[in-house]
Amino acid sequence: MSIVTQKWEEILLKQTFRIYSLFVAAGASKLRIKYNAHIQMKIVFRTDASASLGTGHVMRCLTLAESLKRVGAEVIFICAKNNGDMTGFLEERGYEVGRINKPYGSGFLDDAEQTVAHIKNSGVKPDWLVVDNHALDNRWKSIIRPDTGKIMVIDDLADRPHDCDLLLDQNYYERTDRYKNLTPKKCKLLLGPEYALLREEFYHARQGLEKRSGNAQRILISMGGADSSNETAKALEAIRMVNLSDISVDVVTGAANPHADMIREMCHSMLRTNYHHAVDNMAKLMATTDLAIGSVGVATWERLCVGLPAIVIVTAKNQIEHTRSVESTGAIINLGWYSDVTPADIGAAITHLLADRSRLVKMSEEGMKYVDGAGVNKVCGEMLGN
Numbered sequence: 001m002s003i004v005t006q007k008w009e010e011i012l013l014k015q016t017f018r019i020y021s022l023f024v025a026a027g028a029s030k031l032r033i034k035y036n037a038h039i040q041m042k043i044v045f046r047t048d049a050s051a052s053l054g055t056g057h058v059m060r061c062l063t064l065a066e067s068l069k070r071v072g073a074e075v076i077f078i079c080a081k082n083n084g085d086m087t088g089f090l091e092e093r094g095y096e097v098g099r100i101n102k103p104y105g106s107g108f109l110d111d112a113e114q115t116v117a118h119i120k121n122s123g124v125k126p127d128w129l130v131v132d133n134h135a136l137d138n139r140w141k142s143i144i145r146p147d148t149g150k151i152m153v154i155d156d157l158a159d160r161p162h163d164c165d166l167l168l169d170q171n172y173y174e175r176t177d178r179y180k181n182l183t184p185k186k187c188k189l190l191l192g193p194e195y196a197l198l199r200e201e202f203y204h205a206r207q208g209l210e211k212r213s214g215n216a217q218r219i220l221i222s223m224g225g226a227d228s229s230n231e232t233a234k235a236l237e238a239i240r241m242v243n244l245s246d247i248s249v250d251v252v253t254g255a256a257n258p259h260a261d262m263i264r265e266m267c268h269s270m271l272r273t274n275y276h277h278a279v280d281n282m283a284k285l286m287a288t289t290d291l292a293i294g295s296v297g298v299a300t301w302e303r304l305c306v307g308l309p310a311i312v313i314v315t316a317k318n319q320i321e322h323t324r325s326v327e328s329t330g331a332i333i334n335l336g337w338y339s340d341v342t343p344a345d346i347g348a349a350i351t352h353l354l355a356d357r358s359r360l361v362k363m364s365e366e367g368m369k370y371v372d373g374a375g376v377n378k379v380c381g382e383m384l385g386n
Helices: 003-025 056-070 087-092 108-121 138-147 200-207 231-241 260-268 282-287 298-305 317-328 343-354 357-368 375-385
Strands: 042-047 074-080 096-100 128-132 150-154 166-169 188-191 218-222 248-253 273-277 291-294 310-314 332-337
Touching: 042 056, 042 108, 056 074, 056 128, 056 150, 056 298, 056 375, 074 087, 074 108, 087 096, 096 108, 108 138, 138 150, 166 375, 188 375, 200 282, 200 298, 218 231, 218 282, 231 248, 231 260, 231 343, 248 260, 248 282, 260 273, 282 298, 291 298, 291 343, 298 310, 298 317, 298 357, 310 317, 310 343, 317 332, 332 343, 332 357
Parallel strands: 042 074, 042 128, 074 096, 128 150, 150 166, 166 188, 218 248, 218 291, 248 273, 291 310, 310 332
Antiparallel strands: none
């Protein structure tokens, strides 16, 4: 293939992806485009997971990576060695993983030098470096910048400057100026849950969703990939306290949950309670249940996408503000900081909602206004179109 032909196919693919993203955002659920050309692009992700940090950063990067990989991009992950770092999981999914020999947050200089070494060892300067890591700031980026093309930052905090070309913050905030003076003028901002990085299954689950009636028959308990403080057990205790003889309960623990064995035993000792571990059908579970008890983070946008009302518990300081913002829309019940929440609090919230069908319906309708499930296509379109 000549260089001219290759460049033309890349341009064609970029424009096709942009059109595809627009159709998906407009609700064209049956649209399918076959890519006859593959884009020659290399993308490196620098992100971390651990038992204490959770799995959310890696999982949302993986969602973006899968979409980019489908159109022919070469993707590499670079992750710090941690307990529960998910590097084996990424390798099982077919990704090359470079490991930083220092744990998360142990210092920017050594991390940057090792990241540069992994990039150089891969043989080709990446077109994009995607950084989803709250511990890395502009000192780190200044070291990396000469060895990469463009930089995309995935952030939640708006608490430090970012030298980047594209910034994604998929959280909902009432303030719209959080990144004022924190990014270069050339940087494009993708802000809000319309850009939420959700797997394709959530978009399709939304398309086939029937309007919720508010008649709750199933409850889903899911506290994220790690749940180090064991909020799942607390929620199960709440279920035991409430008379739910006619309601089924599904409990999901993530791959990094250190309490999985205990939770499994609790579920087996309770009637109409089903245990699931490290599932790959979360969209189906959410679409076919009526009320969730869960953590925040990416799970918030998954639930809103399919109109699932939720009682939520906050387990990370950086999630407090945006959870309050989502609460203000009426789409969730926010019980607040995890150490202040008791099984009795959860039980009272369950009882109140089950008795108020109209509120459950309203929560579902409000949530679906904010997330359409096509965010990953919009983000890919921005990356491939730049």
